[in-house]
Amino acid sequence: MTQHRVLLAALLTACATGTVWAQKSTAEGIAEYRAMLADGNPSDLFEAKGEGLWQQKRGPKNASLEQCDLGKGPGVVKGAFVELPRYFADTQRVQDMESRLLTCMETLQGFNAAEIARTPFGRAEQVNMTALAAYVSAGSRGMKFNLPNNTVQEKTMYEVGKRIFFARSGTHDFSCASCHAEDNKRIRLQDLPNLTKNPGAGNGFGAWPAYRVSNGQMWGMQLRLNDCYRQQRFPYPLFGSDATIALGLYLGVNGKGGESIAPAIKR
């Protein structure tokens, strides 16, 4: 196929450069701070709220999410997060935790998924989405990432995610790899995980959702990637879009064996 001979490298990618971060936040300082807060991680509050939302009858169909299949069967929360993103036969898509929750909110509860996907972070049902993500991720706390990555769809999306990770463009020629493909690098004083392998991939992917002390907000992986792209000077990634899911799959597979500490607490 001649058209394939043209190099069609993936455009884009994930996480980039940045803003000036708190000067005091050395790795040691953050670790110390995190340890101090370990008993009072505010993400616990989001987790508890998410558990309530999971059980609560809501939406046009007045149903709970207790029959939501996150990949391990209807209603199974324990261990689901460390196997996501994965392929779902019912939607014929590879989905990450948040896009899968969105599917359940639509099919079980009757919410309009497209409308929620369009809602800005931190508003309306997106607030509930974040709490639900905190709850579901907590169901895998301390477990090791083990994405199945055994279907053609998943393997294809891994390769797509890799291309997206390395795709340079925009005003600054940034790709995710500009900041996250080498060991022991920093932006200002912020340590950057090498997301192409462990321990960076497991540590980086396995820490979201997380409560961010710097802005007092709970962030899911979709918002984490969104902010990476903002700093990368890329356009706005759509919530639950295939590019974000492919990236999540790439990071999650690279992080295989890494421990999930989500919902975590970050700088």
Place this chain on the structure above:
Amino acid sequence: MHHTLRVLAPLFFLLLTSCASGPTSADLDKLAASIIKSSFRSEGPVGMDRLLQDDTNRECSAADVAGKPIDEKIAQAIEQANMKVMVWPSDGRFIGDWREGERIAQSGRGLTWTDDAAQANGGNCYNCHQIDKKEVSFGTIGPSLYNYGKLRGVTDPTSAAAKPIVEYTWGKIWNAKAYNACSNMPRVGHSGILTEAQVRHVVGLLLDPKSPVNE
């Protein structure tokens, strides 16, 4: 999202049916490009054109995906193409005010969808480089630039002896890919991140003997 699925379904179908042994790398490149296109939208001043790759970014990304250094001939062609569009200072002045240069080097603002396009962009320099030793919050993706001019023996940046270093410094900031095809460094002047006057100030920060960089 369903729209996305509809758009991509034929591509997936193609991949699954035409390639019993799995999709080729070129198939995957095509699929990735298609997925990228359908996964973003413009926001404020940041348009979808940001996703378009020029030859430099396309070739360097492909080498990164392959996990190999870029082919030497391709690298040379990229460097030549970038050198060809180099813009030298219109009035022949390379050295600006290092104090202004320091302010620009400190600023990481500009060109994101949350930045006010009416305000001046920053150079993002400290995000990746050590520069003035007094600034302890510096990144390490790029090399340290502390004593940049001093180490290169620049005592008078207007002298004939300093000319090659002065020009290289301007050129490297304006368009890093003219010297190193797949450098991580943005093409600061070429891509319109900083203006000619701003680049001049940053060159001053690095090369003016009075700049704290060269103390």
